[in-house]
Amino acid sequence: MSDKNRTEIDQMGEFGLIDHITRDVKIHHSNTVKGIGDDAAVIDCGDDYMVVSTDMLLEGIHFDLSFMPLQHLGYKAIAVNVSDIAAMNALPEQVTVSIAVTNRFSVEAIDMIYQGINAACKNYNVDLVGGDTTSSRSGLVISVTATGRVAKDKIAYRSGAKKDDIICMSGDVGAAYMGLQVLLREKKVFEADPNMQPKLDDYEYIVGRQLRPEARTDFIHDFRELGIVPTSMIDVSDGVASEILHLCKASNVGAVIYEQKIPVDQRTFDTAHEFNIPSVTPGLNGGEDYELLFTISQDDFKKVEKNPNIYFIGYVDEEPNSARMVTVGEQIVPLSAQGFKHF
Numbered sequence: 001m002s003d004k005n006r007t008e009i010d011q012m013g014e015f016g017l018i019d020h021i022t023r024d025v026k027i028h029h030s031n032t033v034k035g036i037g038d039d040a041a042v043i044d045c046g047d048d049y050m051v052v053s054t055d056m057l058l059e060g061i062h063f064d065l066s067f068m069p070l071q072h073l074g075y076k077a078i079a080v081n082v083s084d085i086a087a088m089n090a091l092p093e094q095v096t097v098s099i100a101v102t103n104r105f106s107v108e109a110i111d112m113i114y115q116g117i118n119a120a121c122k123n124y125n126v127d128l129v130g131g132d133t134t135s136s137r138s139g140l141v142i143s144v145t146a147t148g149r150v151a152k153d154k155i156a157y158r159s160g161a162k163k164d165d166i167i168c169m170s171g172d173v174g175a176a177y178m179g180l181q182v183l184l185r186e187k188k189v190f191e192a193d194p195n196m197q198p199k200l201d202d203y204e205y206i207v208g209r210q211l212r213p214e215a216r217t218d219f220i221h222d223f224r225e226l227g228i229v230p231t232s233m234i235d236v237s238d239g240v241a242s243e244i245l246h247l248c249k250a251s252n253v254g255a256v257i258y259e260q261k262i263p264v265d266q267r268t269f270d271t272a273h274e275f276n277i278p279s280v281t282p283g284l285n286g287g288e289d290y291e292l293l294f295t296i297s298q299d300d301f302k303k304v305e306k307n308p309n310i311y312f313i314g315y316v317d318e319e320p321n322s323a324r325m326v327t328v329g330e331q332i333v334p335l336s337a338q339g340f341k342h343f
Protein backbone atom coordinates (compact mmCIF):
# COMPACT_ATOMS: atom_id res chain seq x y z
CA MET A 1 0.00 0.00 0.00
CA SER A 2 1.42 3.39 -0.91
CA ASP A 3 1.91 5.91 1.90
CA LYS A 4 -0.71 8.11 0.24
CA ASN A 5 -3.42 5.61 1.23
CA ARG A 6 -2.09 5.02 4.71
CA THR A 7 -4.10 6.34 7.66
CA GLU A 8 -2.28 6.54 10.96
CA ILE A 9 -4.12 4.97 13.91
CA ASP A 10 -3.36 7.93 16.16
CA GLN A 11 -5.26 10.19 13.75
CA MET A 12 -8.42 8.29 14.79
CA GLY A 13 -7.76 7.59 18.44
CA GLU A 14 -9.03 4.52 20.29
CA PHE A 15 -12.74 5.32 20.03
CA GLY A 16 -12.49 6.39 16.38
CA LEU A 17 -10.70 3.16 15.57
CA ILE A 18 -13.40 1.07 17.32
CA ASP A 19 -16.12 2.91 15.35
CA HIS A 20 -14.16 2.36 12.16
CA ILE A 21 -13.47 -1.35 12.51
CA THR A 22 -16.98 -2.15 13.67
CA ARG A 23 -18.80 -0.16 10.96
CA ASP A 24 -19.81 -3.26 8.95
CA VAL A 25 -20.86 -5.40 11.90
CA LYS A 26 -24.36 -6.83 11.48
CA ILE A 27 -26.50 -8.50 14.12
CA HIS A 28 -27.97 -11.87 13.07
CA HIS A 29 -29.68 -13.08 16.26
CA SER A 30 -32.76 -11.57 17.81
CA ASN A 31 -31.44 -12.42 21.28
CA THR A 32 -28.53 -10.00 20.77
CA VAL A 33 -30.22 -7.12 22.57
CA LYS A 34 -27.21 -4.79 22.59
CA GLY A 35 -23.99 -5.30 20.64
CA ILE A 36 -21.01 -2.97 20.48
CA GLY A 37 -21.16 0.37 22.24
CA ASP A 38 -21.81 -0.18 25.93
CA ASP A 39 -19.69 -1.49 28.79
CA ALA A 40 -20.93 -4.99 28.00
CA ALA A 41 -23.00 -6.69 25.32
CA VAL A 42 -26.52 -7.74 26.36
CA ILE A 43 -28.00 -11.12 25.46
CA ASP A 44 -31.56 -12.20 26.10
CA CYS A 45 -31.52 -15.51 27.93
CA GLY A 46 -35.15 -15.94 28.87
CA ASP A 47 -36.12 -14.41 32.17
CA ASP A 48 -32.92 -12.38 32.53
CA TYR A 49 -30.31 -10.65 30.46
CA MET A 50 -26.80 -12.01 30.30
CA VAL A 51 -24.08 -9.38 29.88
CA VAL A 52 -20.64 -10.09 28.42
CA SER A 53 -17.54 -7.95 28.43
CA THR A 54 -13.88 -8.41 27.58
CA ASP A 55 -10.71 -6.48 28.36
CA MET A 56 -7.07 -7.10 27.59
CA LEU A 57 -4.08 -5.98 29.67
CA LEU A 58 -0.68 -5.73 28.00
CA GLU A 59 2.70 -5.46 29.63
CA GLY A 60 4.29 -2.09 28.88
CA ILE A 61 0.93 -0.56 27.91
CA HIS A 62 -1.43 -1.25 30.80
CA PHE A 63 1.02 -2.40 33.45
CA ASP A 64 4.69 -2.20 34.30
CA LEU A 65 6.05 -5.28 36.06
CA SER A 66 8.82 -3.25 37.65
CA PHE A 67 6.25 -1.98 40.15
CA MET A 68 3.13 -4.10 39.61
CA PRO A 69 3.19 -7.15 41.90
CA LEU A 70 1.99 -10.24 40.01
CA GLN A 71 -0.78 -11.07 42.49
CA HIS A 72 -2.17 -7.55 42.12
CA LEU A 73 -2.00 -7.86 38.35
CA GLY A 74 -4.10 -11.02 38.44
CA TYR A 75 -6.57 -9.36 40.79
CA LYS A 76 -6.79 -6.23 38.64
CA ALA A 77 -7.38 -8.20 35.42
CA ILE A 78 -10.55 -9.67 36.98
CA ALA A 79 -11.64 -6.47 38.76
CA VAL A 80 -11.59 -4.31 35.61
CA ASN A 81 -13.81 -6.80 33.79
CA VAL A 82 -16.19 -7.17 36.71
CA SER A 83 -16.39 -3.37 36.73
CA ASP A 84 -17.82 -3.39 33.19
CA ILE A 85 -20.40 -5.98 34.30
CA ALA A 86 -21.35 -3.78 37.27
CA ALA A 87 -21.68 -0.82 34.88
CA MET A 88 -24.69 -2.63 33.34
CA ASN A 89 -26.24 -2.94 36.84
CA ALA A 90 -25.51 -6.69 36.60
CA LEU A 91 -23.77 -9.06 38.98
CA PRO A 92 -20.86 -11.08 37.62
CA GLU A 93 -21.03 -14.86 37.36
CA GLN A 94 -18.28 -16.33 35.17
CA VAL A 95 -14.90 -15.34 33.74
CA THR A 96 -12.53 -16.85 31.22
CA VAL A 97 -8.85 -15.92 31.43
CA SER A 98 -6.40 -16.08 28.54
CA ILE A 99 -2.69 -15.51 29.06
CA ALA A 100 0.29 -15.15 26.75
CA VAL A 101 3.65 -15.53 28.52
CA THR A 102 7.29 -15.36 27.53
CA ASN A 103 9.82 -17.85 28.92
CA ARG A 104 11.04 -14.98 31.13
CA PHE A 105 8.24 -16.13 33.46
CA SER A 106 8.64 -19.11 35.77
CA VAL A 107 5.78 -21.36 36.77
CA GLU A 108 6.03 -19.78 40.24
CA ALA A 109 5.54 -16.31 38.71
CA ILE A 110 2.45 -17.47 36.82
CA ASP A 111 1.22 -19.06 40.05
CA MET A 112 1.36 -15.63 41.66
CA ILE A 113 -0.80 -14.12 38.92
CA TYR A 114 -3.32 -16.91 39.52
CA GLN A 115 -3.28 -16.30 43.27
CA GLY A 116 -4.57 -12.81 42.46
CA ILE A 117 -7.06 -14.11 39.91
CA ASN A 118 -8.41 -16.65 42.40
CA ALA A 119 -8.65 -14.06 45.17
CA ALA A 120 -10.64 -11.76 42.90
CA CYS A 121 -12.93 -14.60 41.77
CA LYS A 122 -13.65 -15.38 45.42
CA ASN A 123 -14.20 -11.76 46.32
CA TYR A 124 -16.58 -11.04 43.42
CA ASN A 125 -18.22 -14.46 43.61
CA VAL A 126 -17.37 -15.48 40.05
CA ASP A 127 -16.37 -18.82 38.57
CA LEU A 128 -13.29 -19.16 36.40
CA VAL A 129 -14.65 -21.42 33.65
CA GLY A 130 -12.03 -21.42 30.89
CA GLY A 131 -9.47 -19.52 28.89
CA ASP A 132 -6.45 -20.02 26.71
CA THR A 133 -2.71 -20.28 27.29
CA THR A 134 -0.12 -19.38 24.71
CA SER A 135 3.42 -18.07 24.37
CA SER A 136 4.33 -14.49 23.66
CA ARG A 137 7.45 -12.91 22.19
CA SER A 138 6.99 -9.47 23.58
CA GLY A 139 5.73 -9.54 27.12
CA LEU A 140 2.84 -10.69 29.20
CA VAL A 141 -0.76 -10.39 28.00
CA ILE A 142 -3.85 -11.14 30.08
CA SER A 143 -7.25 -11.10 28.47
CA VAL A 144 -10.38 -11.68 30.51
CA THR A 145 -13.98 -12.13 29.44
CA ALA A 146 -16.65 -11.79 32.09
CA THR A 147 -20.34 -12.61 32.08
CA GLY A 148 -23.03 -11.36 34.41
CA ARG A 149 -26.76 -11.46 34.90
CA VAL A 150 -29.44 -8.85 35.49
CA ALA A 151 -33.23 -8.87 35.57
CA LYS A 152 -34.56 -7.33 32.36
CA ASP A 153 -36.16 -4.38 34.13
CA LYS A 154 -32.94 -3.53 35.94
CA ILE A 155 -30.47 -3.28 33.06
CA ALA A 156 -28.64 0.06 32.88
CA TYR A 157 -27.30 1.24 29.52
CA ARG A 158 -25.18 4.25 28.74
CA SER A 159 -28.11 5.53 26.71
CA GLY A 160 -30.92 6.09 29.23
CA ALA A 161 -30.04 9.48 30.75
CA LYS A 162 -32.92 11.99 30.61
CA LYS A 163 -33.21 15.72 31.14
CA ASP A 164 -33.12 16.68 34.85
CA ASP A 165 -31.62 13.35 35.98
CA ILE A 166 -28.98 13.69 38.70
CA ILE A 167 -25.41 12.66 37.84
CA CYS A 168 -23.90 10.55 40.63
CA MET A 169 -20.65 8.80 41.48
CA SER A 170 -19.86 5.85 43.72
CA GLY A 171 -16.52 7.14 45.02
CA ASP A 172 -13.51 9.35 44.60
CA VAL A 173 -11.54 9.69 41.39
CA GLY A 174 -8.03 10.67 40.37
CA ALA A 175 -6.26 8.57 43.01
CA ALA A 176 -5.24 5.79 40.60
CA TYR A 177 -3.75 8.34 38.20
CA MET A 178 -1.75 10.09 40.93
CA GLY A 179 -0.67 6.69 42.27
CA LEU A 180 0.73 5.92 38.83
CA GLN A 181 2.62 9.23 38.72
CA VAL A 182 4.24 8.40 42.08
CA LEU A 183 5.19 4.89 40.92
CA LEU A 184 6.69 6.24 37.68
CA ARG A 185 8.65 8.87 39.61
CA GLU A 186 10.05 6.30 42.05
CA LYS A 187 10.92 4.02 39.16
CA LYS A 188 12.99 6.80 37.56
CA VAL A 189 14.77 7.47 40.85
CA PHE A 190 15.54 3.76 41.18
CA GLU A 191 16.78 3.53 37.59
CA ALA A 192 19.11 6.47 38.16
CA ASP A 193 20.45 4.99 41.40
CA PRO A 194 19.56 1.38 42.25
CA ASN A 195 20.62 1.98 45.86
CA MET A 196 17.67 4.31 46.31
CA GLN A 197 14.65 2.57 47.76
CA PRO A 198 11.24 3.72 46.55
CA LYS A 199 9.49 6.05 48.98
CA LEU A 200 5.91 4.89 48.89
CA ASP A 201 4.86 4.95 52.56
CA ASP A 202 3.21 8.36 52.31
CA TYR A 203 1.30 7.35 49.20
CA GLU A 204 -0.27 4.09 50.33
CA TYR A 205 -3.84 5.06 49.43
CA ILE A 206 -3.24 6.37 45.91
CA VAL A 207 -0.71 3.68 45.01
CA GLY A 208 -3.17 1.05 46.27
CA ARG A 209 -5.89 2.54 44.07
CA GLN A 210 -3.58 2.12 41.07
CA LEU A 211 -2.28 -1.35 41.84
CA ARG A 212 -5.36 -2.97 43.31
CA PRO A 213 -8.57 -1.37 42.08
CA GLU A 214 -11.93 -2.75 43.17
CA ALA A 215 -15.06 -3.10 41.05
CA ARG A 216 -18.05 -1.52 42.82
CA THR A 217 -20.35 -4.56 42.81
CA ASP A 218 -21.38 -3.45 46.32
CA PHE A 219 -23.32 -0.64 44.62
CA ILE A 220 -25.28 -3.11 42.51
CA HIS A 221 -26.48 -4.78 45.73
CA ASP A 222 -27.24 -1.33 47.20
CA PHE A 223 -29.31 -0.35 44.14
CA ARG A 224 -31.40 -3.51 44.62
CA GLU A 225 -31.95 -2.71 48.30
CA LEU A 226 -32.78 0.94 47.66
CA GLY A 227 -35.16 0.00 44.84
CA ILE A 228 -33.26 2.15 42.34
CA VAL A 229 -32.41 1.47 38.72
CA PRO A 230 -29.94 4.04 37.39
CA THR A 231 -31.27 5.63 34.19
CA SER A 232 -27.77 5.31 32.71
CA MET A 233 -24.42 4.03 33.95
CA ILE A 234 -20.76 3.62 32.94
CA ASP A 235 -17.62 2.74 34.86
CA VAL A 236 -14.83 5.30 35.13
CA SER A 237 -11.91 3.69 33.36
CA ASP A 238 -10.78 6.71 31.33
CA GLY A 239 -11.55 9.73 33.53
CA VAL A 240 -14.84 11.43 34.40
CA ALA A 241 -14.77 13.82 31.40
CA SER A 242 -14.52 11.01 28.87
CA GLU A 243 -17.21 8.94 30.61
CA ILE A 244 -19.66 11.87 30.89
CA LEU A 245 -19.19 12.48 27.17
CA HIS A 246 -19.94 8.79 26.47
CA LEU A 247 -23.18 9.01 28.50
CA CYS A 248 -24.18 12.26 26.75
CA LYS A 249 -23.48 10.86 23.30
CA ALA A 250 -25.27 7.56 23.94
CA SER A 251 -28.24 9.28 25.60
CA ASN A 252 -28.36 12.25 23.21
CA VAL A 253 -28.39 14.69 26.11
CA GLY A 254 -26.12 17.28 27.68
CA ALA A 255 -24.67 17.50 31.17
CA VAL A 256 -23.54 20.07 33.67
CA ILE A 257 -21.13 19.02 36.41
CA TYR A 258 -19.60 21.06 39.20
CA GLU A 259 -15.85 20.95 39.72
CA GLN A 260 -16.36 21.40 43.45
CA LYS A 261 -18.60 18.33 43.66
CA ILE A 262 -16.25 15.86 41.96
CA PRO A 263 -15.04 13.62 44.78
CA VAL A 264 -11.26 13.85 45.09
CA ASP A 265 -9.59 12.39 48.17
CA GLN A 266 -7.39 14.73 50.18
CA ARG A 267 -4.39 12.45 49.52
CA THR A 268 -4.97 12.71 45.76
CA PHE A 269 -5.37 16.46 46.09
CA ASP A 270 -2.10 16.78 48.05
CA THR A 271 -0.13 14.65 45.60
CA ALA A 272 -1.51 16.55 42.60
CA HIS A 273 -0.33 19.74 44.32
CA GLU A 274 3.11 18.20 44.84
CA PHE A 275 3.29 17.35 41.12
CA ASN A 276 2.00 20.81 40.09
CA ILE A 277 -1.04 19.24 38.48
CA PRO A 278 -4.38 21.08 38.89
CA SER A 279 -6.31 19.02 41.44
CA VAL A 280 -9.27 18.55 39.12
CA THR A 281 -7.16 17.03 36.29
CA PRO A 282 -6.50 13.50 37.67
CA GLY A 283 -10.21 12.84 38.23
CA LEU A 284 -11.38 14.45 35.00
CA ASN A 285 -8.71 13.19 32.65
CA GLY A 286 -6.83 10.45 34.51
CA GLY A 287 -8.12 6.93 34.54
CA GLU A 288 -8.45 3.52 36.13
CA ASP A 289 -10.53 4.52 39.13
CA TYR A 290 -13.25 1.99 38.29
CA GLU A 291 -15.89 3.92 40.20
CA LEU A 292 -19.41 3.95 38.79
CA LEU A 293 -20.77 7.09 37.15
CA PHE A 294 -24.55 6.97 36.86
CA THR A 295 -27.68 9.03 36.52
CA ILE A 296 -30.85 8.69 38.54
CA SER A 297 -34.28 10.24 38.04
CA GLN A 298 -35.50 13.06 40.26
CA ASP A 299 -38.03 10.63 41.80
CA ASP A 300 -35.25 8.30 42.93
CA PHE A 301 -33.15 11.19 44.20
CA LYS A 302 -35.36 11.36 47.28
CA LYS A 303 -34.36 7.79 48.18
CA VAL A 304 -30.64 8.60 48.22
CA GLU A 305 -30.47 12.31 48.99
CA LYS A 306 -28.95 11.66 52.40
CA ASN A 307 -26.89 8.61 51.43
CA PRO A 308 -23.29 9.40 52.43
CA ASN A 309 -21.84 6.90 49.94
CA ILE A 310 -23.20 8.60 46.82
CA TYR A 311 -21.69 11.78 45.41
CA PHE A 312 -23.96 14.09 43.40
CA ILE A 313 -21.90 15.95 40.86
CA GLY A 314 -24.33 17.53 38.42
CA TYR A 315 -27.42 17.14 36.29
CA VAL A 316 -28.52 16.18 32.81
CA ASP A 317 -29.94 18.78 30.42
CA GLU A 318 -31.36 18.77 26.94
CA GLU A 319 -28.54 20.16 24.84
CA PRO A 320 -27.39 17.12 22.86
CA ASN A 321 -23.76 16.15 23.21
CA SER A 322 -22.84 19.17 25.25
CA ALA A 323 -21.07 18.53 28.53
CA ARG A 324 -19.94 21.46 30.61
CA MET A 325 -18.26 21.97 33.95
CA VAL A 326 -18.86 24.83 36.34
CA THR A 327 -15.42 25.55 37.79
CA VAL A 328 -14.69 26.54 41.36
CA GLY A 329 -14.29 30.08 39.99
CA GLU A 330 -17.85 29.78 38.57
CA GLN A 331 -16.74 29.74 34.96
CA ILE A 332 -18.46 27.37 32.55
CA VAL A 333 -16.01 25.30 30.49
CA PRO A 334 -16.77 22.56 27.96
CA LEU A 335 -15.60 19.11 28.97
CA SER A 336 -13.16 17.46 26.64
CA ALA A 337 -12.01 13.87 26.81
CA GLN A 338 -8.31 13.39 27.00
CA GLY A 339 -8.58 9.92 28.48
CA PHE A 340 -5.80 7.39 28.51
CA LYS A 341 -4.06 7.30 25.15
CA HIS A 342 -2.76 3.86 24.28
CA PHE A 343 -1.84 4.75 20.69
Ligand code: ADP
Residues within 6 Å of the ligand: 018, 021, 022, 035, 036, 037, 038, 039, 040, 041, 054, 055, 084, 237
Ligand atom coordinates in the same frame (compact mmCIF):
# COMPACT_ATOMS: atom_id res chain seq x y z
P1 ADP B 1 -14.77 -0.14 28.19
O1 ADP B 1 -13.86 1.04 28.46
O2 ADP B 1 -16.06 -0.08 28.94
O3 ADP B 1 -14.07 -1.48 28.31
P2 ADP B 1 -14.25 0.26 25.41
O4 ADP B 1 -14.06 1.73 25.27
O5 ADP B 1 -13.05 -0.61 25.50
O6 ADP B 1 -15.21 -0.01 26.66
O7 ADP B 1 -15.11 -0.28 24.21
C1 ADP B 1 -16.27 0.40 23.77
C2 ADP B 1 -17.16 -0.58 23.01
O8 ADP B 1 -16.51 -1.04 21.84
C3 ADP B 1 -17.51 -1.83 23.81
O9 ADP B 1 -18.85 -2.16 23.54
C4 ADP B 1 -16.57 -2.88 23.26
O10 ADP B 1 -17.10 -4.17 23.37
C5 ADP B 1 -16.44 -2.46 21.79
N1 ADP B 1 -15.15 -2.86 21.18
C6 ADP B 1 -13.90 -2.46 21.54
N2 ADP B 1 -12.96 -2.99 20.75
C7 ADP B 1 -13.61 -3.76 19.84
C8 ADP B 1 -13.22 -4.58 18.74
N3 ADP B 1 -11.93 -4.72 18.42
N4 ADP B 1 -14.18 -5.22 18.03
C9 ADP B 1 -15.47 -5.10 18.37
N5 ADP B 1 -15.93 -4.34 19.38
C10 ADP B 1 -15.03 -3.67 20.12
Ligand code: MG
Residues within 6 Å of the ligand: 039, 083, 084, 087, 234, 235, 236, 237
Ligand atom coordinates in the same frame (compact mmCIF):
# COMPACT_ATOMS: atom_id res chain seq x y z
MG1 MG C 1 -16.45 0.36 30.92
